[in-house]
Amino acid sequence: MQTTYYFDHAATTPMHPAVAEEMLRIMQGTGGNPSSMHAYGRAAKQLIARARDTIAAAIGSKSAEIVFTSGGTEGDNMAIIGAIRAMARKGRRHIVTSAAEHHAVLHTCEWLVEEGFSVTVLPVDEYGRVSPKDVANAMTPETGLVTIMHANNEVGTLNQVLEIGWIVKDAGALFHVDAVQSFALTEYAMSESPIDLMTLSAHKINGPQGVGALYIANGTPFEPLAHGGSQERKRRAGTENVAGIAGFAKAVDICVNNRKEKQHLLEHLRKEWIDKLSRLEGVPIVVNGHPTDRLPHIANISFIGIDTETMLMNLDMEGIAAASGSACTSGALERSHVLRAMNLSEERLLSAVRFSFGLGNTMEELEGAAQKVATIAARIRTTV
Numbered sequence: 001m002q003t004t005y006y007f008d009h010a011a012t013t014p015m016h017p018a019v020a021e022e023m024l025r026i027m028q029g030t031g032g033n034p035s036s037m038h039a040y041g042r043a044a045k046q047l048i049a050r051a052r053d054t055i056a057a058a059i060g061s062k063s064a065e066i067v068f069t070s071g072g073t074e075g076d077n078m079a080i081i082g083a084i085r086a087m088a089r090k091g092r093r094h095i096v097t098s099a100a101e102h103h104a105v106l107h108t109c110e111w112l113v114e115e116g117f118s119v120t121v122l123p124v125d126e127y128g129r130v131s132p133k134d135v136a137n138a139m140t141p142e143t144g145l146v147t148i149m150h151a152n153n154e155v156g157t158l159n160q161v162l163e164i165g166w167i168v169k170d171a172g173a174l175f176h177v178d179a180v181q182s183f184a185l186t187e188y189a190m191s192e193s194p195i196d197l198m199t200l201s202a203h204k205i206n207g208p209q210g211v212g213a214l215y216i217a218n219g220t221p222f223e224p225l226a227h228g229g230s231q232e233r234k235r236r237a238g239t240e241n242v243a244g245i246a247g248f249a250k251a252v253d254i255c256v257n258n259r260k261e262k263q264h265l266l267e268h269l270r271k272e273w274i275d276k277l278s279r280l281e282g283v284p285i286v287v288n289g290h291p292t293d294r295l296p297h298i299a300n301i302s303f304i305g306i307d308t309e310t311m312l313m314n315l316d317m318e319g320i321a322a323a324s325g326s327a328c329t330s331g332a333l334e335r336s337h338v339l340r341a342m343n344l345s346e347e348r349l350l351s352a353v354r355f356s357f358g359l360g361n362t363m364e365e366l367e368g369a370a371q372k373v374a375t376i377a378a379r380i381r382t383t384v
């Protein structure tokens, strides 16, 4: 069955038609290697330079501080491994992170422990927030890096990254922020911020999959992961994904120009969705995540008494695409490490579903989708 309702924009977003058009235009051209000296190469290089300027302007950084990557996972890996290896040369081998980070951060930190680094994993509160005080208490003279996400991808809660960042600066460590989910909806002014490294991903903002960027502030100690070419000022070797990078920049352009309206629409959609589900009879729900310090497009909802997997399968059968939180990579549903870190009751943990809204969603869709949820809930209750 074709999906009628796509409510999984935190997993990935549909490409904006103007992005697809721009990429197609580039892919249908001759497409030189940006490192080549000839005219084709220079044209490709110029496309990358323009894209770099666009992304830098969008976050208030210098163009030279943007490194193109293959997306959020690579950006997180590069930032954490690249920064801590450089800081280790100064005797700083300790990392601080939180229990609610994306696996691209948590698994990288776990791997670094095997490599001889030490890691402190901070707890989060019932909304998924890291306490700046906890960060301050975790800092030691050996701390080289603190990595905390701006917005949580499962519940949408925002961390106080600026407050945390100044604490980290005072302790002489580097600060990395995973801004993959918040980027489209937040104004950043990197040149005035305490953030040294920040991860971005194109496919969460209606750009192409497999492209992203890592902001690395000028002067940040950093060791590259990839070797074998001088691309990206030797910070990431390899021939660039020219069409993808240009598509990313186009998506950023569209985002920046429509940020306020988008925010407003998403807030409306989320509120209306929660209101509609709250009014359904016999479907008790609890909303997870912070009520106000949050992204507008993610609604993490526990359908008390209905298992997440059962709900997701039924939603899928009715043409509604939602998620359990982080995208499922193993084929089997893993219980959310984020909700567990938030210390939610088992009944909330085992029944949570993430709905996330974005381009193409309308208020009109919500009524039909809510009716389907009511039908599903009634069906499940009569069969258990």
Ligand SMILES: Cc1ncc(COP(=O)(O)O)c(C=O)c1O
Pocket (backbone or CB within 6 Å): 010, 011, 070, 071, 072, 073, 074, 076, 102, 104, 149, 151, 152, 153, 178, 180, 181, 201, 202, 203, 210, 212, 327
């Ligand atoms: C917070 C966060 N970080 C990192 C990633 C990984 O990004 P990508 O899919 O571009 O590798 C995601 C994707 O879900 C995310 O939500």
